[in-house]
Amino acid sequence: xxxxxxxxxxxxxxxxxxxxxxxxxxxxxxxxxxxxxxxxxxxxxxxxxxxxxxxxxxxxxxxxxxxxxxxxxxxxxxxxxxxxxxxxxxxxxxxxxxxxxxxxxxxxxxxxxxxxxxxxxxxxxxxxxxxxxxxxxxxxxxxxxxxxxxxxxxxxxxxxxxxxxxxxxxxxxxxxxxxxxxxxxxxxxxxxxxxxxxxxxxxxxxxxxxxxxxxxxxxxxxxxxxxxxxxxxxxxxxxxxxxxxxxxxxxxxxxxxxxxxxxxxxxxxxxxxxxxxxxxxxxxxxxxxxxxxxxxxxxxxxxxxxxxxxxxxxxxxxxxxxxxxxxxxxxxxxxxxxxxxxxxxxxxxxxxxxxxxxxxxxxxxxxxxxxxxxxxxxxxxxxxxxxxxxxxxxxxxxxxxxxxxxxxxxxxxxxxxxxxxxxxxxxxxxxx
Numbered sequence: 001x002x003x004x005x006x007x008x009x010x011x012x013x014x015x016x017x018x019x020x021x022x023x024x025x026x027x028x029x030x031x032x033x034x035x036x037x038x039x040x041x042x043x044x045x046x047x048x049x050x051x052x053x054x055x056x057x058x059x060x061x062x063x064x065x066x067x068x069x070x071x072x073x074x075x076x077x078x079x080x081x082x083x084x085x086x087x088x089x090x091x092x093x094x095x096x097x098x099x100x101x102x103x104x105x106x107x108x109x110x111x112x113x114x115x116x117x118x119x120x121x122x123x124x125x126x127x128x129x130x131x132x133x134x135x136x137x138x139x140x141x142x143x144x145x146x147x148x149x150x151x152x153x154x155x156x157x158x159x160x161x162x163x164x165x166x167x168x169x170x171x172x173x174x175x176x177x178x179x180x181x182x183x184x185x186x187x188x189x190x191x192x193x194x195x196x197x198x199x200x201x202x203x204x205x206x207x208x209x210x211x212x213x214x215x216x217x218x219x220x221x222x223x224x225x226x227x228x229x230x231x232x233x234x235x236x237x238x239x240x241x242x243x244x245x246x247x248x249x250x251x252x253x254x255x256x257x258x259x260x261x262x263x264x265x266x267x268x269x270x271x272x273x274x275x276x277x278x279x280x281x282x283x284x285x286x287x288x289x290x291x292x293x294x295x296x297x298x299x300x301x302x303x304x305x306x307x308x309x310x311x312x313x314x315x316x317x318x319x320x321x322x323x324x325x326x327x328x329x330x331x332x333x334x335x336x337x338x339x340x341x342x343x344x345x346x347x348x349x350x351x352x353x354x355x356x357x358x359x360x361x362x363x364x365x366x367x368x369x370x371x372x373x374x375x376x377x378x379x380x381x382x383x384x385x386x387x388x389x390x391x392x393x394x395x396x397x398x399x400x401x402x403x404x405x406x407x408x409x410x411x412x413x414x415x416x417x418x419x420x421x422x423x424x425x426x427x428x429x430x431x432x
Contacts, residue, residue: 018049018050018053021049021052021053022045022046022049024049025044025045025048025049026042026045029045029048030044030045057131057134057135058131061130061131061134061293061296062289064296065289065292065293065296066096066097066100067096068292068295068296068330069095069096069099069292070085070092070093070095070096071334072292072334073085073092073095074091074092075331075334075338076334076337076338079335079338079339080338100285103281103282103284103285103288104281104282104285106280106281106284107280107281108280108281108282108283109278109280109281110278111173111174111175111278113174114172114173114174114278115171115172115174116172118168118171118172119169119172119173119278120283121168122165122166122168122169122172123165123169123279123283123286123287123290124165124286125161125164125165125168126162126165126166126169126286126287126290127165127286127287127289127290127293128161129158129159129161129162129165130290130293130294130297131293132158133155133158133159133297133300133301134297134300136148136151136154136155136227137227137300137301137304138227138228138231138304138309138310139310139319139322140310140318140319147222147226147228147229148226148227149222149223149225149226150223150225150226151225151226151227151228152200152203152204152225152226152227152230153225155227155301156193156197156200159193159256160193162189162256162290163185163186163189163190165290166181166182166185166186166189166265166275167182167183167185167186167275169182169275169276169279169287170182170183170185170274170275173275173277173278173279174278175277175278177273177274177277178274178275178276178277178278180274181265181273181274181275181277182265182274182275184264184265184274184345185258185265185274185275187349188255188262188264188265188345188348188349188352189255189256191349191352191353192252192255192256192262192352192356193252193256194352194357194360195248195252195352195356195357195359195360196248196249196252196253196256196360198248198357198360198361198363198364199245199246199248199249199252199360199363199364200245200249200305201364202242202245202363202364202366202367202368203230203238203242203245203305203306204224204225204230205224205364205367205368205371206233206238206241206242206367206371207224207229207230207233207234208224209371209375209380209382210233210235210382211224211229211233212375212380212381212382213379213380213381215380227304227305227309230304230305230309231304231308231309231310231311234308234309234311235384235387236384236387236388236391237306237307237308237311238305238306238307238308239306239307240391241387241390241391241394242306242363242367242390242394243394243395243398244359244362244363244366244394244397244398244401245306245360245363245364245367246302246306247359247398247402248356248359248360248363249302249305249306250298250302250329250332250333251356252352252356253298253301253302254298254333254336255348255352256294256298257291257294257295257297257298258291258294259294259295259333259336259337260336260337260338260340260341260342261336261337261340261341261342261343262343262348263342264342264343264344264345264348295330295333295334296326296330298329298333299326299327299329299330299333300326302329303322303325303326303329307325307329308325309322310322350409351409354405354408354409355405355409358405359401359402359405362397362401363394366393366394366397367390367394370390370393370394374386374389374390
């Protein structure tokens with residue numbers, strides 16, 4: 001009975017605390033019921049704790065993706081003056097279930113000329129990184145993997161695997177349209193990974209500056225590359241301190257997850273369905289699962305890096321604040337998808353290298369210079385007042401930078417020519 005009570009307490013705490021779950025299995029199940037003659041069973045408690053957390057996270061994400069597909073289709077319907085899903089269940093809530101049944105019962109076709117091992121594994125290669133991102137997200141103060149001292153590098157490395165999954169799907173299909181989509185994906189994703197990574201450099205610089213006094217005092221501090229350390233260092237939300245970095249990150253992330261206006265890798269009007277043209281049934285459903293999981297993952301990472309993670313105002317728990325921030329960013333990305341038209345492939349590539357790349361460099365050097373100037377030379381302290389001064393400077397720099405880049409990339413002097421009737425049209429002739 002005590003074991004059940006403690007399990008309920010862990011669930012009610014809404015914490016994915018590996019150490020607490022490990023201690024529960026070790027103290028309440030393994031030590032009391034398994035004899036010592038079996039030797040040390042720490043590995044069993046470790047495996048049970050890891051399996052429990054994995055089961056919880058994966059199933060929560062699957063349900064979240066199902067609900068998000070319904071939410072996105074309903075909201076797109078509202079944006080486009082239509083109803084959206086409304087047949088299955090109240091307000092169409094059972095539509096994800098109907099879609100799942102349809103996809104799981106459809107025939108799974110494979111082209112004869114396909115590279116079958118690569119063709120079968122490509123959907124999983126695209127899906128798994130989306131789950132791995134959540135392994136290092138600090139969803140509470142006691143998050144075990146959230147304290148990973150290279151959490152930022154882990155996310156950058158894991159999300160880069162998506163490029164391989166998309167290219168594998170296009171290459172293995174032996175289809176020219178799928179291959180064109182895969183080649184576009186490789187070019188676009190690599191191009192947008194660079195400004196996205198550079199936008200995070202400003203976050204790391206500022207986080208490290210916040211811990212300098214503790215480091216000089218010889219105290220233990222979290223790594224500036226750990227996501228929990230970044231959350232802890234946000235005395236003021238980094239969205240306010242470095243808006244240019246947030247703008248670059250969220251734009252590059254939108255391109256990385258292939259959402260409109262950056263969804264050229266599966267442009268229906270040109271490439272059929274892009275890299276997954278030849279996929280059907282369960283494999284196609286896995287591709288769609290990865291695609292709809294991506295906005296949730298991108299919003300979660302942006303919440304940690306720029307919106308303070310679980311930081312909020314009492315008495316609302318930090319986890320609730322975290323979910324509200326994620327939902328706000330998901331809705332923002334959906335709003336952008338419903339509003340902006342699809343760009344051409346040359347516009348997408350030009351925007352990455354001529355727009356976001358210089359903006360990310362401006363943000364990185366601006367943050368470094370401000371930290372060097374405003375940080376106390378003796379104590380290394382960067383006060384809250386200094387952060388607000390940085391915020392004022394950076395908002396002004398953001399507006400100026402966007403105006404300059406827009407005028408450089410745009411065509412302000414381009415005017416629509418006055419239409420001239422063709423002499424062959426005989427438009428000036430009087431009617432009989």
